[in-house]
Amino acid sequence: xxxxxxxxxxxxxxxxxxxxxxxxxxxxxxxxxxxxxxxxxxxxxxxxxxxxxxxxxxxxxxxxxxxxxxxxxxxxxxxxxxxxxxxxxxxxxxxxxxxxxxxxxxxxxxxxxxxxxxxxxxxxxxxxxxxxxxxxxxxxxxxxxxxxxxxxxxxxxxxxxxxxxxxxxxxxxxxxxxxxxxxxxxxxxxxxxxxxxxxxxxxxxxxxxxxxxxxxxxxxxxxxxxxxxxxxxxxxxxxxxxxxxxxxxxxxxxxxxxxxxxxxxxxxxxxxxxxxxxxxxxxxxxxxxxxxxxxxxxxxxxxxxxxxxxxxxxxxxxxxxxxxxxxxxxxxxxxxxxxxxxxxxxxxxxxxxxxxxxxxxxxxxxxxxxx
Numbered sequence: 592x593x594x595x596x597x598x599x600x601x602x603x604x605x606x607x608x609x610x611x612x613x614x615x616x617x618x619x620x621x622x623x624x625x626x627x628x629x630x631x632x633x634x635x636x637x638x639x640x641x642x643x644x645x646x647x648x649x650x651x652x653x654x655x656x657x658x659x660x661x662x663x664x665x666x667x668x669x670x671x672x673x674x675x676x677x678x679x680x681x682x683x684x685x686x687x688x689x690x691x692x693x694x695x696x697x698x699x700x701x702x703x704x705x706x707x708x709x710x711x712x713x714x715x716x717x718x719x720x721x722x723x724x725x726x727x728x729x730x731x732x733x734x735x736x737x738x739x740x741x742x743x744x745x746x747x748x749x750x751x752x753x754x755x756x757x758x759x760x761x762x763x764x765x766x767x768x769x770x771x772x773x774x775x776x777x778x779x780x781x782x783x784x785x786x787x788x789x790x791x792x793x794x795x796x797x798x799x800x801x802x803x804x805x806x807x808x809x810x811x812x813x814x815x816x817x818x819x820x821x822x823x824x825x826x827x828x829x830x831x832x833x834x835x836x837x838x839x840x841x842x843x844x845x846x847x848x849x850x851x852x853x854x855x856x857x858x859x860x861x862x863x864x865x866x867x868x869x870x871x872x873x874x875x876x877x878x879x880x881x882x883x884x885x886x887x888x889x890x891x892x893x894x895x896x897x898x899x900x901x902x903x904x905x906x907x908x909x910x911x912x913x914x915x916x917x918x919x920x921x922x923x924x925x926x927x928x929x930x931x932x933x934x935x936x937x938x939x940x941x942x943x944x945x946x947x948x949x950x951x952x953x954x955x956x957x958x959x960x961x962x
Contacts, residue, residue: 605631611670615653618662619715619736626653645671718950722919723803731843733949734810737956738818754783789884789912790821791959794870796889797826797854798861804919804946805857806847808888811952813838813846823879827866827889828856831873861892863932864899871906884959885911888946890920891933901935908939915958917946 608631612622633648646667654663717725717733725733751759764780793812797805812824816838826832837849851857874880885907893900908914916936920926922945928934937943942958945951 604634608634611649611666612653614666614670615663618666620653620659620662620666622653642671718953719948721922721947722807723947725807727806730807730810733807734814734843737811737949737952738814750785750787751782752785754781758783788819788821789882790823790879791815791819791884791886792875792880792911793822793824794867794885794887794889795824795826796861796863796887797828797857797859798892799858800861800890800892801888801919802858804888804890808917808946809834809838809847809850810843813840813843813850817841817846823874825870825874826850826854826856827861827863827870828854829860829862830856831866831869832856833874860894861889861932862895863889863891863893863936864895864897864903867900867903867907871903875907876910880907881910882912885914886917886955886959887914887936887940888917890918891916891928891930891936893930893932895932897931897935900932901939904936904939908941913941914939915942915944915955916940917944917951917955919945919947921945922947922951 608627612627612630615622629652630649633652634645637644637648649667650660650663654660717729717736720729720733722730753761753764759782761780761782765777768777768780769775793815795805795808795812797809801808809824809826812822812834815822816824816835817840822835824834824838826834832854834850834853837853838846840846840849871880875885904914918926918928918933921943928937944954944958946955
C-alpha cells in the first residue's frame with residue numbers, strides 16, 4: 592500500500608491505534624494489550640504518513656498467526672481507507688446521521704454526516720451455535736478458538752517452596768540469613784506448599800443419542816489432552832475405551848481419525864453404569880480419579896440399571912475433587928432431568944452444566960479454573 596495517511600501524532604495517534612485494535616478484536620482477532628503497546632511504539636517511531644509503514648507495523652505486531660492475515664487486511668482497508676471488504680457476508684456499512692463527522696464528538700460541525708461500521712463477528716456466532724448444526728470445519732474452528740485459552744486447575748502438592756505467607760518456618764534459610772548478618776535478629780523465612788496441576792478426567796458418551804454432540808465433545812477432549820499435561824480421556828458407550836494416547840496428537844484431524852478407529856461402539860447403546868464401574872475398578876478408585884476434576888459429557892439416557900449408575904457415581908464422588916456433568920439437553924429452559932439415569936446420577940454431581948455450544952464449554956473452563 593502506497594497511499595498516504597493523515598498525519599496523526601501524540602495522543603491522537605494513540606487513540607487511533609486503540610480504535611483500530613478494537614476493530615480487530617471485533618473481527619475475532621486476539622490482540623493483547625502488549626501488542627497494542629508495541630504497535631503504538633512502532634508507529635511512534637515510523638510515523639503515520641505512509642500507508643505501507645502503518646500496514647506492516649501492524650502486520651508485524653498484531654498478527655501472530657498467518658490465518659488471521661485476510662481478516663487483518665479487510666479491517667485495515669476499512670478502518671484506514673474506508674474501503675469495504677470483498678466479502679459482503681462478513682462486513683456491511685451503514686450510514687448514520689449524527690450531529691458531527693469528527694472522531695471526537697466534542698469537535699462537531701453542523702450538518703456533517705458520519706459513517707459507522709457494523710461488523711460481523713464469526714467468533715461470536717460460533718460461540719452460540721449448537722454443535723448439532725455445525726459442520727466439521729466449524730467445529731474445528733470453534734475448538735481452535737478454545738485452544739488459546741489455558742485451563743489451569745491447581746492443588747497444593749507435598750513439596751515445599753519459599754513463600755512470604757507460608758505456614759511452615761524455614762529454619763535452615765532463617766539460620767543461614769542470620770549467620771550472614773552476624774547473628775542479628777532478622778525476619779524469619781517461611782515455606783508454603785508448591786502448586787501442582789490437578790488432573791482432569793473426561794468421560795464422553797458416544798452412544799446413539801449423543802451422536803450430534805459426541806464428535807464436538809471429543810474435539811474438546813483433544814483440546815484438553817493436547818494442551819495440558821495431566822488430562823485423561825475416555826469414551827463410554829456399551830464399553831469403556833481409553834483415548835488419551837490417541838488424542839495426544841497435535842493434529843486435530845489425525846487425533847479424531849485415530850480415536851474413531853479405536854472406539855468400536857460409536858453410535859451404539861448406552862450402559863453408563865457398567866462403564867463407570869469399569870472405570871472405577873480399573874482406573875478411578877485406584878488413583879486416577881483421586882483428587883481429580885471429573886467431567887462427564889452425556890445426556891443421561893442409559894439402558895442399564897439406574898441403581899448401578901447411582902452407586903458408581905457415589906463411588907466416583909467420594910474420591911474425586913469435583914464432578915461436573917455436561918448435558919446438551921439442559922440448554923432447553925424446559926428441560927427436566929426425568930430420565931432414570933440422569934435422575935440417579937444428579938445427586939452425586941457438583942456442577943450440572945449444558946454442553947451444546949462453545950459458550951457452554953467456556954463455562955466449563957471457568958468452573959475448572961475456579962478453586
